Each structure stands twice: as structure tokens, then as C-alpha cells.
Amino acid sequence: MQATHMDAELRYNKLRKMALSAVSRQVPSNLQLNFELIDQRALDESKNWLLSKRRLVDWKWFKSYHPFKYSYPKRFELALWHKGNLASLSLGRPTYSGTGMRLDFIEGNPDYHGIKVFPIVMAALTTYAEALGANELRVMNPINDEVRDYYSKFGLTYVANGDYLYTRL
Amino acid sequence: MTSKVSNINEARRKQKGYNLDEAAKAAVRRFVSNPNTDSIKEPQGLASGKAKAPDDFINTDQEDGDNE
Numbered sequence: 630m631q632a633t634h635m636d637a638e639l640r641y642n643k644l645r646k647m648a649l650s651a652v653s654r655q656v657p658s659n660l661q662l663n664f665e666l667i668d669q670r671a672l673d674e675s676k677n678w679l680l681s682k683r684r685l686v687d688w689k690w691f692k693s694y695h696p697f698k699y700s701y702p703k704r705f706e707l708a709l710w711h712k713g714n715l716a717s718l719s720l721g722r723p724t725y726s727g728t729g730m731r732l733d734f735i736e737g738n739p740d741y742h743g744i745k746v747f748p749i750v751m752a753a754l755t756t757y758a759e760a761l762g763a764n765e766l767r768v769m770n771p772i773n774d775e776v777r778d779y780y781s782k783f784g785l786t787y788v789a790n791g792d793y794l795y796t797r798l
Numbered sequence: 799m800t801s802k803v804s805n806i807n808e809a810r811r812k813q814k815g816y817n818l819d820e821a822a823k824a825a826v827r828r829f830v831s832n833p834n835t836d837s838i839k840e841p842q843g844l845a846s847g848k849a850k851a852p853d854d855f856i857n858t859d860q861e862d863g864d865n866e
Contacts, residue, residue, distance in 0.1 A: 651822035656830055685843040692853035700856050717844075720855065734847035734855060737840070745840040748829040755825035760818060770848040775841045782838050783829060792848075 637702035642666070645706065648757040656752070660744065663710035664753060667694055667718060671708035674715040681739040685772055688736065690718050705730060705757050709746055714738065717746035721754060729765035729795070730758035748783060758798060769793045 649664040656662055665671065672691040678684055697704065697720055705721035719735040732754055737746045751766070758766055768785060770792050771777035777787060777794065785794035829835070849855055 647818055648822070651818045652826065654819065655822045655826040683843055686845045686847070686849075687852045688847070688849055688855075689853040693849065693855035697855045732846065734849070735845065736847075737842075737844035739843055742840075742842060745838075747840060747844060748832075748835060751829040752822070752825040755829070756818065756822045759821040759825070768846055770846055772843075772845040772847075773841075776844060776846060779838065779841050779844075780846075783835055 634702065641703050644760050645757060648760050649707065649753060652753045652756050656749070661712045662716075662744070662749065665708045665710060667698075667706045667708045667720075671710075671715055671718060675718060678736070678739055684739040686736060688734070690736075694720070703761065705732070705754050707750060707753050709749060709753075711741075711744045714741045714743060716741060716744055717750060719750050719754075723761065723763065724765070724767065728763060729767055730754060730761065730763045731767045731769050731793075733769050735768070747780065751783065755798065764798050765795055766798065767793045767795045 645666060649666070653662070653664045667690075672694060675690040679687075679689070694706075698706070701722040703723050705719070707717070707719045708715065709717040709719075715738055717735060717737045719732060721730055721732040721734075723729070724731055732750070735747070735750055751768075754766060766785075768780055771780060771794065780794045781787060783796075785796045787794045847855070
């Protein structure tokens with residue numbers, strides 16, 4: 630890893646942690662949420678998702694995460710824990726122009742439905758995007774029409790040419 | 799790729815008197831503690847994204863355009 634890459638990784642890791650801490654302080658404590666960066670514990674836990682019959686994707690987070698991490702130092706990442714259960718994993722990165730933040734991947738635990746994960750992830754993504762000075766959020770490639778319509782209920786607008794939803798900050 | 803996103807305007811937040819806690823508070827109010835969205839049920843099997851392969855989250859697409 631080059632020094633400049635390492636510097637960027639350290640710098641934005643600090644910002645990611647600050648953003649997640651800030652969100653954690655603002656959510657009602659009775660929700661019993663933990664906002665963490667994706668670590669080995671979360672990746673190991675995600676292996677259980679491979680066995681789920683309810684799962685709609687076949688992603689291997691434990692293999693995909695590290696290349697994504699290396700490629701995008703400014704990425705957004707979140708392992709959302711609820712009452713000790715891994716509720717969701719998500720990854721994002723700045724748009725090409727640098728004016729927005731994309732949520733490239735989000736997956737809720739297919740076998741745990743103790744909490745609605747999307748609005749919580751969006752709150753965390755928004756906070757990090759604001760810290761970077763972004764003015765738009767994009768949620769890329771909803772898995773199906775039901776999920777797309779669900780996102781739109783939070784005020785996001787679907788763009789068919791690109792298959793994403795966006796909202797201004 | 800990372801050099802292309804270096805123009806995120808971090809100065810913007812400084813100019814606005816940016817405060818991380820205030821931003822988080824507003825974000826939580828907008829998405830989490832919003833009475834208009836409280837009753838919305840989340841689909842089971844929630845997921846978004848387009849992976850090139852189950853173990854490849856990068857090189858998934860060409861870049862998107864902006865809405866500006």
C-alpha cells in the first residue's frame with residue numbers, strides 16, 4: 630500500500646468512525662443499535678447468510694469487502710448490529726463527479742427482522758456524506774420492484790436510466 | 799479511480815459551519831424518527847446492489863451520470 634493511499638485510508642477511517650459515532654448518539658437508545666465499521670466479526674457472521682433460504686442475493690461479503698475497501702478509501706461502510714445480531718451490511722462510495730455519495734451495496738440479514746435497517750443505514754450514510762460535503766445520495770440497483778418502491782417512500786426518486794434512487798441533501 | 803473523486807467539496811461543510819452532531823441529528827430525524835415513515839414495512843430480503851460476481855463488488859458498472 631502506497632503512503633498516500635494509507636494516509637487517505639487513515640484519514641477517512643477517522644471520519645467514518647466519527648460519523649457513525651455521531652449517528653449512534655442521536656438514535657434513541659432503546660433501539661439498542663451498534664454502528665460499527667465492517668470487521669472480521671461481521672464478515673464471519675455474514676457467512677451464515679449463505680445458508681439462508683430467504684436470501685435473494687448470493688454475495689460473499691467476506692470475499693468482496695477487502696477489494697472494495699482497498700479500491701475506495703473514501704467509501705462508506707457500516708455493520709449494523711441490533712441486540713447482538715448482525716442486522717445489515719452496507720458499502721458505498723462517492724460518485725464519479727464527487728458531488729454525491731452512493732450506497733452501492735446494502736443487505737439486511739435475511740433471517741433477522743428485528744429492526745428496519747434501511748432508514749438507519751440512510752441516516753448513517755447521510756451523516757458521512759455531509760461530512761464529505763456531498764449534496765446528493767444515491768441508492769444503487771434495488772434488487773426488485775418491492776424494494777425500489779420501499780425506498781421511494783423515504784423520499785427518494787427513481788432514475789430508470791442508471792437504476793438508482795436519489796435524494797438531495 | 800480515487801483521484802477522480804478528489805473534488806468532493808469538503809470546504810463546503812466548513813463554510814456552512816458544519817457540525818457532525820447536528821448533521822446526524824437531522825439525518826436521524828429525517829429517516830429514523832420520522833412519523834411519516836414509521837408505519838412503512840420493510841421488505842424481507844432487503845438488498846440493493848449489482849455485483850459482477852458473488853465475490854466481486856468492484857468493477858460493477860460504468861460510472862453514473864449526475865442529476866445536476
